[in-house]
Amino acid sequence: MGHRSACLLLLTCLAAGPSNISISGQALLIPGIASNFTCSADCSPSCNYSWTVDLYGKPFRTAQGNTISVIPPSTATSETLICHATNTISNLYISRTLILSVANGPSLVQISGVDIVSVGILYGFQCSANCYPTCHFTWIWGNVTSQGQDLSLQLKELQPAQNLTCTAVNNITGVSVTVQKTLEITAGPSNIHISGQAFLTPGVASNFTCSADCSPSCNYSWTVDLDGKPFRTAQGNTISVIPPSTATSESLICHATNTISNLYISRTLILSVASLSNAFINGDSRVTMGKQYSYNCSATCIPSCDFTWKFMGRIYQGDQIQLPIMHQGNEPLTCEVMNTLSNTAITATVNLTIIDPFEVHPSPQDLPVAGEPFFLQCVGHQDTASITWLKNKYPMAASERVHFSPDNTSVNFSPLLREDGGLYQCLVLEDRNSSTLVSRESGTPIQSVGYLLQVNYGPDKVLIVKPKKGPVGKEMFALPASVTELQCLTDCFPACSVSWFYHGTLLSTNVTIFFTPETPTPDEAALTCVAFNSVTKKNKTAETTVVVPDGPKNVIISGPDSLEIGIATSFTCTAECTPSCNFTRILYGKTMMSDEIDIPMNPHISKESISCLAENTITGKTVMVNATLSVSVKIEFGNLFINDTHCMCSAVFAQALCMLTVMDW
Structure with a gap:
C-alpha cells in the first residue's frame, strides 16, 4: 500500500500539462460543407481531447478526439467550438474556444430608390443584402448590365414601365438572390405655357389656360398675386380673372404637377390692368x-x-x-x-x-331770298392790300348777275339764285405797312371766317302724292270709309308749313295725312294742300278732286214694249253711276254688243226677255235689270194684213213655203 502510493506520487510528479492548447482549421464555415479542426496541447505524458459544439449559444453536439468535422446547418450564422484537453495522468485540463463565422446570405435583398422616374432626370438606386462575408451585385436594366451596389439611371426618352433587376451573389458560397423593382416612367412637366389675352380690364372676366408637356398627365394649380401679394388660388388648367378697379397689375402663377412623379414646374405671367x-x-x-x-x-x-x-x-x-x-x-x-x-x-x-381779323356777312342784314338782290361784305380791322372772294374754297368770277365792288370788299348778286348757295370767304392779303400782329407774319394771305349762304326759296312746286305710288292727279277716287295715306311734297327752304283743306274746311297741318271721305259723302269735293314759306312769304297750292264712287243704281232699260219679228229694234240701258258704268245687254243668253235687237223668225215665240248689267268702272259693283217684251208677227198677202189669234196661214212667196203658227197674240 505504501509502495503503490509512492508510485502514484512519483507519476504525478512526472506528469506535465496540458498547456498551450490551440485549435487549428479554417476560419470560415460554409453551410452544408464539412470543415475539419484539430485540437493540440502540450501534455506529458499525453492528453485526451473532447469537443463541444455550440449553436446559437446552446450545445449542438459533442465529440471525442483531437479532431472534429463540422457541417453547419444552412440556417447557422456562427458556431462555437470548445476543445477540452485533459492530462491522462493528472486529469488536469484546459479548454480553448474558437468562435467561427458561417458564410450566409444573401438575404433581405432589396433595391432602394424611387418607383417613378422622369425622362431627363438622373436617379440613384442602391441594392442591399444581408451577406457574410461579402456579396457582389449585378444590375440589369433592359439590355444593359452593370456591376456594383449603386446604380445611376437617366432616361433619354419615354418608355413603357420596366423592371430594374439586382442580383446579390455571396462571394464565398456563390449563393445568389435576385430582386426586381418596377419603375413607372414619366415625362415632364416641361414647356409650360399660359395662354390668354395680354391685358386685364377692371371688373371684366378674362380667361387663361395653362398647358405643359406631361406624361401621363399633369394637374394644374394657380396662384394670383395682386400688387405683389397672394390674392387667390384655383385648381384646373383654366382660370377666370376679374381684377378689381384699383388694380394696376396682376401676376398669374401656374403650377403643372405630373400626376405620377409629382414633379412640377411653374410659369409666371405678369399682366397689366387696362388703365x-x-x-x-x-x-x-x-x-x-x-x-x-x-x-x-x-x-x-x-x-x-x-x-x-x-x-x-x-x-x-x-x-x-x-x-x-x-x-x-x-x-x-x-x-x-x-x-x-x-x-x-x-x-x-x-x-x-x-x-377775329376778318369776316364775311350780308349787307344789309337781310335774309337771302331767291329772285331778290343780295350783298356780301368782307369786313376787318386791318388794312388790306388785296381781297379775293372764294366760294366753296374756289375763287369766284364776275358775271352778268354777280358783281364785285371796285375794292373787292363786297359782292352783289342781282338777283340771287338757288345755285348761289355755298360757303363764302374773303382771302385777304394785308398791307405790309400795317402794324398789326397778323401783318408781321410775312404778309401771308388770311382766310376769313366763312359765311354759309343758304338761299331761301320756294315753294316752287307742290304735289299731292300717294307714297310709293306717285302723284294723285286731278282726280282721286276714294271709297266711303276708306283710309288713304297722302303726302304734300314741297320744294322749299326752309321747309314750308303745310295746310290741308277738304271741302273748304281745314283738315290737318301735317305733311302726311290719312284721308277718309266725310260722311255723308258728296260725290265730288276738292282736297287742297297749301304750302307756305315763312321766309319768302310765298305760298303755292296743289289740288285734287276727291271722287267717291257710287252706284250703279236706278238702272233702266229704255225702248218699245214689244218686238216685231223681222224688224230691228233699239234699246238703251242707263244708270246713275259715279264716276261711270259699263253696260252689258243679254238676249237669248248671249251678250249683245249692239243697241239694236233683231228677232229671228220663230212662230212659236210670243215673249222675249232682255237683261242689262251695269258695272261701276271703279268699284266693280254690278246691278242687273230684266225686261219682258211681247213678240208679234206681221204677215202680208198682197194688200191683205192678218193679225189674228189661233189661225193657220200658208203662202207662197219668194219661192218659199212658210208655215207660221202664232199663238197668244
Missing part, C-alpha cells in the same frame, strides 16, 4: 381766325387709347390734329381719350380764344 389717366392737350389757346393750328392730345394709357377731338360740332380722329379756325367767338376744344381694351374714357378741354 387711363392724365389726359392733356398741348397747343395754343389764343388763335387767329382763318389760320390753322396743331394740337396734340396725350394720356397715360395701358395698353393703348383712341383719341377723338370735338370742336364746334365737328369730330376729328387721332392724337394729333391740324385745326382750321373758321368761326369767331370763344370755343372749347375737347379731346376724348378712350382705352381700347376697357372702353373707359376721360376728356381734356382747352378753351380757345379766337381773334
Whole structure:
C-alpha cells in the first residue's frame, strides 16, 4: 500500500500539462460543407481531447478526439467550438474556444430608390443584402448590365414601365438572390405655357389656360398675386380673372404637377390692368381766325387709347390734329381719350380764344331770298392790300348777275339764285405797312371766317302724292270709309308749313295725312294742300278732286214694249253711276254688243226677255235689270194684213213655203 502510493506520487510528479492548447482549421464555415479542426496541447505524458459544439449559444453536439468535422446547418450564422484537453495522468485540463463565422446570405435583398422616374432626370438606386462575408451585385436594366451596389439611371426618352433587376451573389458560397423593382416612367412637366389675352380690364372676366408637356398627365394649380401679394388660388388648367378697379397689375402663377412623379414646374405671367389717366392737350389757346393750328392730345394709357377731338360740332380722329379756325367767338376744344381694351374714357378741354381779323356777312342784314338782290361784305380791322372772294374754297368770277365792288370788299348778286348757295370767304392779303400782329407774319394771305349762304326759296312746286305710288292727279277716287295715306311734297327752304283743306274746311297741318271721305259723302269735293314759306312769304297750292264712287243704281232699260219679228229694234240701258258704268245687254243668253235687237223668225215665240248689267268702272259693283217684251208677227198677202189669234196661214212667196203658227197674240 505504501509502495503503490509512492508510485502514484512519483507519476504525478512526472506528469506535465496540458498547456498551450490551440485549435487549428479554417476560419470560415460554409453551410452544408464539412470543415475539419484539430485540437493540440502540450501534455506529458499525453492528453485526451473532447469537443463541444455550440449553436446559437446552446450545445449542438459533442465529440471525442483531437479532431472534429463540422457541417453547419444552412440556417447557422456562427458556431462555437470548445476543445477540452485533459492530462491522462493528472486529469488536469484546459479548454480553448474558437468562435467561427458561417458564410450566409444573401438575404433581405432589396433595391432602394424611387418607383417613378422622369425622362431627363438622373436617379440613384442602391441594392442591399444581408451577406457574410461579402456579396457582389449585378444590375440589369433592359439590355444593359452593370456591376456594383449603386446604380445611376437617366432616361433619354419615354418608355413603357420596366423592371430594374439586382442580383446579390455571396462571394464565398456563390449563393445568389435576385430582386426586381418596377419603375413607372414619366415625362415632364416641361414647356409650360399660359395662354390668354395680354391685358386685364377692371371688373371684366378674362380667361387663361395653362398647358405643359406631361406624361401621363399633369394637374394644374394657380396662384394670383395682386400688387405683389397672394390674392387667390384655383385648381384646373383654366382660370377666370376679374381684377378689381384699383388694380394696376396682376401676376398669374401656374403650377403643372405630373400626376405620377409629382414633379412640377411653374410659369409666371405678369399682366397689366387696362388703365387711363392724365389726359392733356398741348397747343395754343389764343388763335387767329382763318389760320390753322396743331394740337396734340396725350394720356397715360395701358395698353393703348383712341383719341377723338370735338370742336364746334365737328369730330376729328387721332392724337394729333391740324385745326382750321373758321368761326369767331370763344370755343372749347375737347379731346376724348378712350382705352381700347376697357372702353373707359376721360376728356381734356382747352378753351380757345379766337381773334377775329376778318369776316364775311350780308349787307344789309337781310335774309337771302331767291329772285331778290343780295350783298356780301368782307369786313376787318386791318388794312388790306388785296381781297379775293372764294366760294366753296374756289375763287369766284364776275358775271352778268354777280358783281364785285371796285375794292373787292363786297359782292352783289342781282338777283340771287338757288345755285348761289355755298360757303363764302374773303382771302385777304394785308398791307405790309400795317402794324398789326397778323401783318408781321410775312404778309401771308388770311382766310376769313366763312359765311354759309343758304338761299331761301320756294315753294316752287307742290304735289299731292300717294307714297310709293306717285302723284294723285286731278282726280282721286276714294271709297266711303276708306283710309288713304297722302303726302304734300314741297320744294322749299326752309321747309314750308303745310295746310290741308277738304271741302273748304281745314283738315290737318301735317305733311302726311290719312284721308277718309266725310260722311255723308258728296260725290265730288276738292282736297287742297297749301304750302307756305315763312321766309319768302310765298305760298303755292296743289289740288285734287276727291271722287267717291257710287252706284250703279236706278238702272233702266229704255225702248218699245214689244218686238216685231223681222224688224230691228233699239234699246238703251242707263244708270246713275259715279264716276261711270259699263253696260252689258243679254238676249237669248248671249251678250249683245249692239243697241239694236233683231228677232229671228220663230212662230212659236210670243215673249222675249232682255237683261242689262251695269258695272261701276271703279268699284266693280254690278246691278242687273230684266225686261219682258211681247213678240208679234206681221204677215202680208198682197194688200191683205192678218193679225189674228189661233189661225193657220200658208203662202207662197219668194219661192218659199212658210208655215207660221202664232199663238197668244
